[in-house]
């Protein structure tokens with residue numbers, strides 16, 4: 452077990468055996484023997500490994516609890532195998548911490564996510580995808596209003612949402628996977644909020660549409676459509692933009708982006724798919740966005756004005772402090788779960804850095 456954990460930690464740090472060996476003064480050969488449980492590292496070696504990998508030594512003794520089975524992994528072709536492994540290890544590691552915390556506070560956890568009742572068995576067109584998105588809004592009692600904090604809502608519905616910083620330099624957007632009885636949705640921590648929300652909604656689409664789509668429907672396109680429809684229902688998009696338009700003003704799109712948490716570019720797509728813009732009007736908008744510059748990149752890549760705020764879930768951290776407050780765990784466990792030094796944890800408990808929220 453120790454060996455498997457050393458390997459997981461190394462992959463999560465994105466290091467080769469040689470690189471990690473160099474950092475801790477061991478040969479790649481010795482490290483390989485540790486990883487295969489052929490020799491047992493000394494406590495001093497474990498300390499050095501922990502330091503180099505940014506984990507506490509307890510990490511090496513924790514049973515790996517989950518195996519991920521991917522449903523969808525949305526990545527750019529440029530994401531290397533190494534970065535992919537690193538992202539997946541980070542997800543697994545974060546999920547394990549969730550499960551440790553759940554075992555410590557068996558309080559009021561939402562039941563693991565299940566699909567809403569009444570989904571059609573067969574989805575034959577993009578219009579029907581639109582209906583599935585509305586079905587989910589209804590099942591989740593979202594009405595037709597903008598969705599404030601999407602991560603909170605998903606967690607309330609029993610999904611495990613994980614934000615990872617390890618996206619290989621923004622090379623992957625998100626993924627949805629099964630782990631034991633849990634459904635895990637992962638999104639990159641590095642994108643602006645509108646992009647994170649679109650990705651989360653896209654991954655929800657994979658969950659809803661899995662094994663239901665007609666063969667001639669491209670799953671990626673269908674999930675994009677699902678995302679748009681889930682974030683901005685058709686009736687609301689028509690109300691905001693009107694039935695038929697020739698030109699959507701950037702300022703108008705900017706305001707709608709901040710109202711609904713859907714990017715300006717996605718609003719243009721939404722207008723196109725609902726027939727509010729004709730195909731040629733759509734092309735004019737896209738051309739215009741490709742020509743306008745924000746710094747040295749186009750509005751296609753970086754939209755003008757204030758970005759939409761990132762999703763910032765705090766439930767995990769809050770529950771660690773709750774467990775501390777009730778003496779359900781000690782400071783050493785809490786700092787391991789939060790990924791901070793005990794001394795930092797203590798200063799946070801004294802509110803010396805009241806704004807420190809994240810745990811990575």
Ligand SMILES: [Zn+2]
Nearest residue numbers: 523525671674
């Ligand atoms: Zn996808």
